[in-house]
Amino acid sequence: MAAKGGPERLEAYERAWQVSAEFRHTHNVATSGLAVAFLADSILRIVIVYKFPLDRAMWLSNVPHVVAILLIMIVGALAGRRFKRIVDQEMATAR
Secondary structure, three states, X not given: OXXXXXXXXXXXXXXXXXXXXXXXXXXXXXXXXXXXXXXXHHHXXXXXXXXXXXXXXXXXXHHHHXXXXXXHHHHHHHHHHHHHHHHHHHHHHHO
């Protein structure tokens, strides 16, 4: 999404990956955060299914998933803003 805007922006995105430690760090943190969120969601769902009666576990197991999705959306939006800023800077320096 940060590279959306044509071939010039895609080139700037790729240059940002090569030259910006902040860009790479943000990617790594966001990816790791996704992994942790989905892993925690999976573990909590398993615990809920085995700990609670089936009728309660059916709806309760969705709570960790909804929380994980909300957190992922927030982190993704924040990371996307940072990616956009860095790519915009890279495009400006290339001109």
